[in-house]
Amino acid sequence: MARTPSTMQDLGTLMPSFELPDTEGTLFSTERDLSGQGTLVIFMCNHCPFVIHLREVLATFGNEMQDRGLSVVAISSNDVENYPMDGPKEMKLERQKAGYLFPYLYDESQEVARAFTAACTPDFFLYDAQNRLVYRGQFDDSRPGNQIPVSGDSLRAACESLLSTGSVDEAIEQRPSLGCNIKWRDSLS
Numbered sequence: 795m796a797r798t799p800s801t802m803q804d805l806g807t808l809m810p811s812f813e814l815p816d817t818e819g820t821l822f823s824t825e826r827d828l829s830g831q832g833t834l835v836i837f838m839c840n841h842c843p844f845v846i847h848l849r850e851v852l853a854t855f856g857n858e859m860q861d862r863g864l865s866v867v868a869i870s871s872n873d874v875e876n877y878p879m880d881g882p883k884e885m886k887l888e889r890q891k892a893g894y895l896f897p898y899l900y901d902e903s904q905e906v907a908r909a910f911t912a913a914c915t916p917d918f919f920l921y922d923a924q925n926r927l928v929y930r931g932q933f934d935d936s937r938p939g940n941q942i943p944v945s946g947d948s949l950r951a952a953c954e955s956l957l958s959t960g961s962v963d964e965a966i967e968q969r970p971s972l973g974c975n976i977k978w979r980d981s982l983s
Contacts, residue, residue, distance in 0.1 A: 806926050
């Protein structure tokens with residue numbers, strides 16, 4: 795199991811705009827479909843042990859944050875030729891099985907993942923109401939096999955701060971996420 799850290803893009807970076815299909819084939823657009831007090835973008839996939847490890851808590855967390863006014867969207871950018879379990883049909887089944895109520899989008903070209911400098915699954919990017927990056931990094935300290943319970947504490951602290959003040963408190967530690975690398979197509983690597 796590869797252990798790839800997130801890139802930790804500069805805070806304040808503007809969120810790339812994108813338009814991608816969801817698991818129903820409907821196009822989701824940052825220009826049209828984001829609303830609320832900020833946006834959480836999650837790069838993930840179906841087969842990654844790191845995503846599977848936090849999946850239940852992530853579903854509850856993402857659904858809660860969405861109910862509280864945060865836009866939440868997940869994106870799978872893996873090469874489905876070599877990892878067919880991460881394709882749109884399987885994403886639709888995973889969304890239903892996991893209970894994700896937020897959109898789960900497919901980045902076939904991998905251009906969106908590159909625009910975000912996403913490196914791993916899971917990789918979390920939190921933006922304020924002005925679409926400026928205010929948090930990037932881990933969900934919590936739990937990893938498969940380390941015996942730390944999945945809580946979402948790291949990301950929750952950032953989201954709570956954003957929802958209550960419109961920004962993320964500088965005292966909140968931002969540590970890289972760790973997960974499987976995004977499965978890039980050979981021709982684009």
